[in-house]
Amino acid sequence: MTQIRKITPNDDAALKNIIQSSLKSFGLNIKGTAYFDPELGQMSRFYDAKDNRDYYVALSDEGEVFGGAGFAEYDNEQRVAELQKLYLSEASRGQGLSYQLIELVINEARKAGYQQLYLETHHKLESAVHVYQKVGFREIDAPLKEAQHNACDQFFILDL
Numbered sequence: 020m021t022q023i024r025k026i027t028p029n030d031d032a033a034l035k036n037i038i039q040s041s042l043k044s045f046g047l048n049i050k051g052t053a054y055f056d057p058e059l060g061q062m063s064r065f066y067d068a069k070d071n072r073d074y075y076v077a078l079s080d081e082g083e084v085f086g087g088a089g090f091a092e093y094d095n096e097q098r099v100a101e102l103q104k105l106y107l108s109e110a111s112r113g114q115g116l117s118y119q120l121i122e123l124v125i126n127e128a129r130k131a132g133y134q135q136l137y138l139e140t141h142h143k144l145e146s147a148v149h150v151y152q153k154v155g156f157r158e159i160d161a162p163l164k165e166a167q168h169n170a171c172d173q174f175f176i177l178d179l
Contacts, residue, residue, distance in 0.1 A: 021077050021078065021079065021080075021085065021111075021114070021116060021119070022077070022078045022080075023075050023076065023077050023078070023119060023120065023123060024075065024076060024078070025066075025073060025074070025075060025076070026062060026063045026066055026067075026073075026074040026075065026076050026087065026089070027063055027076075028061075028063045028064070030062075030063060030076050030084055030087070031060060031061055031062055031063050032060070033083075033084035034059075034062055034076070034084060034086070034087060034104075034106075035059045035060050035062070037084065037085075037086050037106050037107070037108050038053055038054070038059060038104060038106045039054055039059070040108075040109075041106045041107075041108075041109075042054045044109075045141070045143045045144060046143065047141055047143060047144075047170070049170055050170065051169040051170030051171070052141070052170045052171070053103075053104055062074060062089075062104070065091075066089055066091070069091075069092070070131075071091070071092050071095075071100075071131050071132070071133075072089065072090060072091035072092060072100075072131075073089055073090060073124075073127055073131075074087055074088070074089030074090075074103070074104070075087050075088060075089060075120060075123055075124065075127075077107070077111065077116050077119070077120060079111070084108070085107055085108050085110070085111035085116060086105075086106045086107035086108055086111060086116065086120075087104065087105075087106070087120065088102065088103070088104065088105035088106075088117075088120035088121060088123075088124050089102075089103045089104055089124065090102055090103060090124050090127065090128045090131075090133075090136065091103055093137050093163070094137075094163060094164065097134075097135070098132060098133050098134040098135070099133060099134070099135045099136075099137050099163065099176075100128045100131070100133040100135070100136050100137070101136070101137050101138060101139075102121070102124055102128075102136050102137070102138040103138075105117060105120060105121065105124075105147065112146075117147070117150045118150065118153075118154065121150070121151075121154050122154075124136070125154075125177070125179060128179060129179045133179055134178070134179055135176055135177065135178055135179060136156075136176070136177045136179055137163055137174070137175070137176050137177075138151065138156065138174070138175050138176075139162060139171035139173070139174055140171055140173050140174075140175070141170065141171050141172055141173065142172055142173055148173060151175050152175075154177070155177055156175035156176065156177045157175060157176060157177070158173060158174065158175050159174050159175065159176055160174075161174060162174050163176070
């Protein structure tokens with residue numbers, strides 16, 4: 020049984036490695052992706068900085084970090100949050116963890132007062148796109164505003 024909890028500083032290095040390894044395996048270790056995000060090495064500090072954002076980490080029974088997902092403010096005026104950094108280690112894929120993490124993020128974003136959850140992704144991440152669509156995200160033609168990750172080419176929104 021996998022445990023899911025909020026991020027701690029002890030998770031930062033493992034998460035950075037999982038995110039960068041995953042992106043590199045798809046040839047997405049390029050500018051304009053999360054690979055070069057400045058907060059990547061200290062994600063716990065970023066998500067602890069404000070009350071309207073959180074990040075959740077999935078752990079094995081032995082306490083190994085499998086990956087995680089989070090949300091943060093995207094457009095406060097419109098009450099839109101962004102689903103951020105949903106990545107899992109190779110060993111943990113295929114166990115339904117993406118669905119568990121997204122469900123938790125949806126519930127927590129709703130509790131934080133957001134009305135929509137937005138995300139940016141890349142078409143090469145086919146399994147992620149499948150998960151987003153299965154959960155109910157609908158694809159939109161363009162980013163809601165200037166894309167933070169300008170290498171991303173698919174954009175989705177979910178009404179909360």
